[in-house]
Amino acid sequence: MPSSSGRTPIASPPPSTSISPAAGQSxxxxxxxxxxxxxxxxxLARPDADVHxxxxxxxxxxxTAVNAALAGATRVRQRRSDLLSTLDGGFDLIVGNPPYLLDRGKRVYRHGGGGLGECLAKLSPTWPAIVLxxxxxxxxxxGSAxxxxxxxxxxxxxxKLQEDRLEAIEVELDPDVFGEELLEPAYAEADRIxxxxxxxRRP
Structure with a gap:
């Protein structure tokens, strides 16, 4: 079930980041x-870019609208969309932090759906070959159970990414997050999250 990432609001972005389009991308x-x-x-990193x-x-x-206004990010456009279903292609950069937990209450900001919360995260990479x-x-x-x-x-x-001929790598950043979730019956077979x-990248 697609849902929000639930990130906490910010008044301004962090001072540095590696997540930004390359020069000339729009x-x-x-x-x-x-x-x-x-x-x-x-x-803010690329003021000339259209950011959805x-x-x-x-x-x-x-x-998002409040945070963009506070930060002076005037080219951020908010849109209700199930992943990228309402947007056309041609994106130079797609970023995402989809929910990846199996939430008993199915709260939209943290429930990823599927057997172990992975449904939304698995769906997200199916779009790049189409819209990048x-x-x-x-x-x-x-997250990955x-x-x-x-x-x-x-x-x-x-x-799937290799099938779509995208140059892709996956790195484990933290071997064990949300350990308390493993106490839930749904995670009985999981070693860790x-x-x-x-x-x-699309060639």
């Missing part, structure tokens, strides 16, 4: 934007 989108942190950072912030959570979109411009890049931060030593997210997503970063 279109970027932050999927599952939450409070818009990614969109604001990109917009999309989410299905109306409260998240309102927070040549040379465009995807940066996706999410590990069962019997196997990363559920990695096993599902990396072959790892934080991962997927980067992909």
């Amino acid at each position: 279109a970027a989108v932050d999927i599952c934007c939450g409070a818009g942190r990614g969109a604001v950072v990109i917009a 912030a999309v989410d299905i959570n109306d409260a998240a979109l309102r927070l 411009a040549p040379g465009g890049a995807l940066l996706l931060y999410t 590990v069962v019997d030593g196997v990363h559920r997210f990695r096993a599902a997503v990396m072959p 790892a934080a991962v970063l997927v980067t992909a």
Whole structure:
């Protein structure tokens, strides 16, 4: 089930970031934007870029609008969208932090759906081959339940990206996040939940 990332609001972006379009690129989108942190950072790093912030959570979109205004990120456009379903292609940069937990209450800011919360995170990389411009890049931060030593997210997503002929790598950033979730019955078979970063580029 697609949902918001639930990032906390910010009054201004962090002082430095590696997430920004390369010089001359003009279109970027932050999927599952939450409070818009990614969109604001990109917009300030590249003031000439059109930056879209999309989410299905109306409260998240309102927070994005407030944060963009406070930061002076005038080219951030908020839009209600199930991932990229309402947007055309041609993006130079796609960033996302989709929910990746299996939330008992199915709260939209943290519930990722699927067997172990991975449904939304698995869906997110299916779009880049369609909407990325040549040379465009995807940066996706999410979580992966590990069962019997196997990363559920990695096993599902990396072959898809390779099939779409995207140059992609996946890195485990933290081996064990949200350890308390493992006490939930739904995670009985999981060894751990790892934080991962997927980067992909369309040649």
